[in-house]
């Protein structure tokens with residue numbers, strides 16, 4: 001049923017060769033990737049074995065603690081040290097977007113395979129430079145991949161199979177939202193994700209990138225044009241305690257009091273856009289961090305001429321399927337529990353019904369990355385695939401900034417208030 005790789009308990013066959021990994025970054029993504037490196041060879045039978053050789057972070061005490069906690073053999077405070085080491089084969093980039101291009105191009109030039117978190121970069125220019133570096137390195141057998149991990153959720157891989165097999169017919173609608181609410185509180189501090197120079201954009205690039213990549217992946221179609229709007233609801237926030245030289249704009253109360261200093265939010269809190277895809281589908285996208293009540297609510301629905309599928313990340317073991325070709329009296333959305341051994345990746349884990357989680361998508365991601373390196377293939381999504389996402393992000397940002405297609409609605413005259421008491 002699926003083209004995605006299957007599992008198989010580790011331990012069979014000849015001893016695998018070793019790939020020594022150096023990871024840069026140890027926060028949320030560093031922890032998620034560490035979980036993946038720790039588990040991949042214990043659950044997937046691969047001809048290569050990942051060795052967690054080194055982790056890198058700017059703060060010496062924190063990265064030493066992270067190495068201990070996350071299971072890395074050594075630690076460093078300068079990523080250049082990892083890139084220079086002859087006993088490192090892979091560089092895994094889990095840092096904010098402002099360092100992706102510099103680290104990835106240096107690592108590729110040094111002959112290291114590179115896995116880089118999404119979005120690929122903070123600008124199209126940086127992304128193009130990374131694609132060029134990846135192409136040069138590829139000629140020497142050096143592989144690179146961008147970490148759009150949700151492609152590796154089994155239900156998403158099944159969604160792609162449904163489309164590729166023709167089960168849905170002609171895809172007419174793509175409907176994608178990614179809803180979070182972690183910064184609804186205006187007192188949430190000005191973390192790096194809220195600073196353009198660090199993150200490149202806000203909800204658009206952070207979570208909008210996921211639904212752009214995922215919808216292109218499952219439909220096999222590419223976005224050819226967009227029209228969007230963006231909004232920043234809270235324009236100033238308290239500087240984080242660890243703020244490094246962030247320019248404070250005001251202090252609490254704005255009267256020079258001794259409250260916390262505030263700084264400007266320089267990214268979008270929400271971005272919404274419509275799009276056309278090159279296979280004829282029309283699409284709507286919404287990425288926001290102000291959807292009060294939604295924690296990690298990514299939902300993608302495809303409507304085709306023969307049926308529909310819908311995926312909800314907060315119910316990631318399930319796929320909703322509507323078969324429009326069945327007898328009319330029996331038609332309805334069914335819930336497929338995507339935990340059978342024939343479902344993508346699931347044979348490596350538990351018996352049917354024993355569900356998996358968010359972190360498994362990262363194990364599947366590094367599994368596919370290692371398998372591609374071992375077989376001399378180019379892993380997907382490539383840096384070129386990720387550049388396509390970056391180009392869409394840039395187009396949405398430009399559309400939102402210019403309001404090019406924005407058409408004001410004339411205000412209808414307000415009826416006089418009724419005099420009836």
Ligand code: SOE
Pocket residue numbers: 028180206207296
């Ligand atoms: C944002 O909160 C975030 O951590 C993204 O950066 C991740 O890519 C996403 O998987 C979860 O949400």
